[in-house]
């Protein structure tokens with residue numbers, strides 16, 4: 448290991464986020480990496496590829512830099528970047544064979560559930576959807592053919608907390624791999640340290656961080672067979688991000704640890720305000736002692752994240768009226784950007800009917816928390 452590598456190995460997350468995947472461009476001295484749009488790379492006269500790059504679907508400098516940075520940030524050995532979070536999930540399920548069984552949370556991100564139900568069940572993959580907050584239910588769902596256990600925590604939209612280490616143990620006892628969708632908690636939750644084998648992120652959310660790029664990634668703890676197959680699928684199936692998308696995600700990543708601090712600080716203030724508001728029925732946010740997952744969240748997360756769900760008194764009408772009255776919160780889906788968003792989840796087409804009609808989901812941005820609280824206060828009045 449040279450000096451550079453040993454120094455890097457000791458870097459803390461903030462430093463890694465700024466420097467991993469970045470190098471001064473040797474040709475120009477530019478400290479911001481160029482965007483390499485070339486789809487193809489020249490061979491030397493002896494037929495070899497001196498740069499290691501051949502064709503952009505297989506690899507390119509911007510994607511390689513992003514994958515290196517994302518693996519470093521999550522403490523993994525390697526990463527594979529995709530054109531969206533769903534495309535990253537697609538590659539994971541494509542690595543299975545007909546007859547393989549997966550255990551999924553019953554409140555996984557609705558697009559991921561749809562992917563499994565609408566595509567993979569038809570191709571012979573079997574799936575059980577269970578409440579993962581009950582470990583006995585996860586254990587009971589395991590079959591001899593179980594190859595993969597999928598965890599998403601905090602969950603969407605009910606902000607449920609699953610005991611990651613315990614679920615990973617159940618998966619490993621069954622010789623299955625454990626995949627964690629860590630989209631809601633980058634930096635503040637370290638699934639690979641807790642036993643997960645693979646992490647999925649929709650980099651569209653906190654990692655990109657500015658609602659201007661779509662992307663996804665699979666990060667591996669070790670360079671085992673599961674990741675090797677996913678890397679092959681990345682090139683073979685071709686759901687790859689463009690060099691410009693990779694550049695944007697890598698740019699967003701540089702401020703991620705500091706943004707997460709501000710998102711979570713703001714969310715804690717907003718959750719406390721909502722919890723004492725007379726027009727609010729209940730607040731789903733794990734910092735609150737009333738949250739059923741509070742203790743597990745305190746154990747496995749360094750802070751509680753930027754996503755809040757709350758239920759208004761007066762059902763669907765009251766919830767829609769509240770969303771219609773906000774001036775600062777924007778009425779839009781998605782999450783993890785600098786601007787705060789409010790969404791009536793039950794209105795999203797295809798959403799699980801179990802989503803309460805009175806539920807509003809908030810993605811807390813980087814505005815001043817007092818401005819956010821004042822906006823919600825007037826919208827609830």
Ligand SMILES: *Cc1c(COP(=O)(O)O)cnc(C)c1O
Nearest residue numbers: 531532533556628630649651662
């Ligand atoms: C948005 C999201 C996804 C899907 O990612 P896309 O980039 O929209 O394809 C997957 N999981 C979670 C938890 C998400 O929030």
